[in-house]
Amino acid sequence: MKYSFVISSILLSTFSTTLAAPVNPTAAAASADEGDEYIIVLAPTEQRPWGQVFTDMGYNMTSRAHDISINKHSFGTNYGDLRTFGKEFRGFTTHMKATDAASLASLPNVLSIEKDVKWTVKVTRNNDTYGTHSVGDNKWAWPNAKRQLQQNELNQVWQQSTAPWNLARISTAQALTSNGREVIDLKFNYQFERSSGLGVDVYMLDSGINTAHADFGGRAKMVFTAFGSDITDGHGHGTHTAGTVGSTTYGVAKNVNLLGVKVLDSQNAGSLSSFVAGVDFALSSHLQRKTQPGFKGSIINMSLGGPGFAQPLFEALQRATQAGMHVAVAGGNDNTDSCQFSPAQFSQLLPIINVGATNVVDQKWEGSNFGKCIDIYAPGDGIVSTSNKGPQANEPMSGTSMACPAVAGAMAVELFKNPSLDPAALKKLIVSKGLSGTLQGGIQGPNLLLNNGLRAVG
Template structure:
């Protein structure tokens, strides 16, 4: 590994801060170093171990426009490009490239809105790179985790036939829509699905779901919704992979990006499950959305993969937002971790500034969400951070809490699409399952409120204005924050069903 600057050992250790603050300025600009950052304290008796190799992300300054080979040469490396571009499911991903130095070290580059590369290096070498004027950010390439709890026994579906009937057909005499009407003052635009999972009934009802002998994983609850929900909206799932062959997506799910050569295959089911809650026919909130999947890892997504996937989503959003029929873009991230990365903040900020709406999972550690990525970002960005509840409207005992949580949604015993076959389903729990309900609701409301198409702050205010207050239980002794329930503002509740 060539060093590109001659620095004393003490200066080297001082130039890589141990923690990062999140700036509020637009864009990355020049090299950023936390003001007053403390130097990393290394054990004096084991300097070699303290300087062990780690994976780092290096983000270039906005004004660095040179080709990658020239950038690397200025840093002291002669490189050969080994992967010029990748194609995933018919989509070119030219921003993800690979290089190798003369010394045999691998470098991976990515990004168009944020130009960055990852490399394994020693801290001392990293400090040399960080000192360069064309480097904006230098930080560890952290690993994140999906915000899902350990799985239960795989669930096998019942009542799989889809029954979506005109709204009003199964309601008691005298029940009328008074708050929301379809164009033309008729109720023809509203449907009722009688084979829905419980979470869909909860977000389209004013009251708590009553079981009447039904199991929480049965598919015989009622979902009331606008038939146009999500039409023209693009949803970008930043997740573990996707079962594009599942019949419930009807061809509306495509893989946009994957850092590997597996075509975005979902090996663990998480990405397929969350996508189903967003927009599948049986389990989805917004049943007409276009879903674009960005696979960012299997079990432990890295920051670099997240940034690359988000960058691909921003790039496509900017291409599609001027096309006829475009109704808005939503990013869904059901993941988290205990470090607030500057690189991730920068790319999430750019997505928001581009007019993309963002929902995130609060996390499952039963602690203050403000210290986790991405929850801690919502104090500076108009993203929606989502906690989880159960069928009885109790706050899930695993759900993170505090002032950085904006809203709650059903997240326990959630049935949705899965990865093991074209009709497979499973029941999972976690704030991972609550987040996509909000994602779907944003898409739902974008169709009905085109004035909010590129206004994330306005949409966040709108979603929170429709949420139900004073219904979430089990909040005693927990720091207040976001104790309102996601809702689409349908009046009343579905007609009671006979006991099973």
Template sequence: MKTLTLLYTTLIITTFQSTVLTAPTSTKHKRWRHPGARRPVLSHSKNNPNDDPFHDYIAILSDEETRPWSEIFDEMGFSTEGSKKLTHSMGVGLGGKPTYNMTSYNVNGIKTFGKNLRAFTINMRESEAEGMDGNPSLASLEKTQMREWAFVRGSEKVLPSLPLAEQRARSFELRKRQDDMMWIQQGNAPWNLQRLSCEHKIDAKGRQPTDLTYHYRFDEATGNGVDVYVVDSGINVDHVEFQGRARMMFSYFGKLNDDVGHGTHCAGTIAALHYGVAKNVNIWGIKVGDSSGVNGEAIVAGIDAAITRHNQRKTQPGFMGSVISMSIGTAPPQQSDFMILQKAIQAGIHVSVAAMNSATDACNFSPGAFSQQIPIINVGASDIDDSRAPFSNFGKCVDIYAPGVSIVSTFNNNSTGIASLDGTSMACPAVTGIIADELVRNPKLRLDPAAMKKHILGKALKGVIKQDNVLTGSELMANNGFPGDPA
């Protein structure tokens, strides 16, 4: 498949001069705040004018604020003289049509973005943010914070690829269920796929976790027609394992390539021919980070782009549902993460996130902490012995566990590359794949994330994850519903 071209020009956030900002006189309105959320300004000294540092902030407009940006900024005291309105095509889909267009309003260094959740970023002093907090046009104002990939640093092991001919062929054994549904057993699968399709702990029989000699059972139509949005570092769309089903849709950085490998690995666990749970889904890359890190505002813009495309797709023939997979997080919980994921849930998008890897309470991390408030599925990691992975976060905010140690999947080094990684990053896409599979089996759940979450947890294996003398919260192991164990 021909590689798609994305046109995007990065906007640079410049320093905003305090002389154009006037403190709002309107009263504060009720807004959502996570119990652990910090106010945007806490450290500067009102008695010391020199102790008033600059920070980057992200401001999200309230749903009631629908006026043009120029009116909003004029009211806030920002000069709009010389401002520029720029429209960027974010990707090209089937038939050459743009998959997403973003209109940015650049006003004296302020950068606007978003269609479903309107937001802007600005660099200003803490005292200026303090005067801005409480403006009735704003639903949220917080310092921007970099996120982290949810994989264990140093766990990467690049492995020898399968022969090219084998990667291009679907050489699996076709079988039938008792209800005459066609299903397939794969005999050269990684261990994590076998664990998702069997009832009992794996007997390795001397095999290594990275050996590709395990067995995976799945429906022939698994994930067919479902759109999965991988919010990550990008995807190596030329990898033969994706069979042309992977496309880059959005990048916040003006570049498409996966320079980390993380996004390609996660996408492979979701959808690769040999390493994926749901081998027929459409994969859409949402690039929100690169080798320098993960940008918080990029996550809001990227998920907003996914919502826009989902709203277009759900009225079209052949639409089977949408899933967001996000193996990224930070501490403490971030309001911007909550608000954009809430918008996605309200639009009918299903969401799977990683619990993160600090071996502590997952309720202290974003976005997994919000699993108790909105029906996203927060995924912890287990190993081949069904123990909670020693790095995995745990507690009541973890909904379910999935394999996350020595996970073999696609990588970014070449068109056939594979690697083994550890992390809740590797567990999250496994659940994403199961959601995609269930969307095909249960069309009535297509736009109902709350019911889907209940369904996924209901079919999980109960009492599997070992406590390891630490309260895990959930003991559920993700499962795709096949009875017994592979032959």
């Protein structure tokens, strides 16, 4: 996942949650200002109906509002050229000039205002080298997958001998040896707890999920889209990351509920406003789910990001973590300081886990970002997981996008055992179980590799 900045730079350059009004442009600049798309986030105290809010702001509300949702897949409502989002975190987007943005920022019911941006999430697809494969005979049979677990089975430790290398690496203390195996072979050993992730919801903010893939065992479903009625995964990035979190063959936590939140299109690109709306949807869903029987916790996996400090996204994730949601984010793939990117840099301010990527010989993957904002590294090079190409297809990909869901899966494993852990406590636990000093090649930042503590032989 390599980030590339597509639209204009972000207005905010501080960590403040309140935006200072932009400097007024000169008359010449104002006359040339054709406007931009902006994200306006309302203060938490502003709870009035949208019509009243917009009328007070001076918008013409003669255009009839129309809902742009399909079933549960809701992005918001259009009021003319205004597009609302959020239930727990209220905001809207609109096209306006910088002078109008400055005026709007001064209103007491506006928390922040910022130009919307579009980020393209790039990932290294290894098909040119390895090709697209079918699970075929390598598919690991999960016995009685739909049967409810008995109490005496919950703490059982199982071993999978048909695992990809990344799963083997996080369940052993020793470096992997080839023993005639290729990186993409499903011939590695993975030890895991039978209960892994049972009752945990993982919201995949990504390009969607191929929910028809056999390896999800019916546990994956789409719950949100920022693209009208499109809930398909046209790229494959989202299906791949979901597979690493919790598919039967390729997943860390093989019992989790995988919830697709589509915020990236078929080019793996999406807007900042869509990401914020996706977080808000996950938060709203979490607040409903937390009172239901069997619920163990909620995790947001964000294998995406872009440069700069994205204030609306920070505010959304801050509210999510305050509500008890756990978050794993990708460190970025520019081989530079991860602190330059969002949401990666939020790990210094919020109890979220920022993940860098390693290769099969325990070195930092060549494209992975690094630095103090990285909390832990996980395998991210040549990772085989579920594909959007069919119900049994798999595909190898590389990037911090592939490392991040391994951490999300590990978080789900721990949440089943102790659902009372708050985000800060779970982050501390995941970090404490990591292998220290294992990584080679001059790691900048924490020399810490994800591990589940079972210490199998890979």
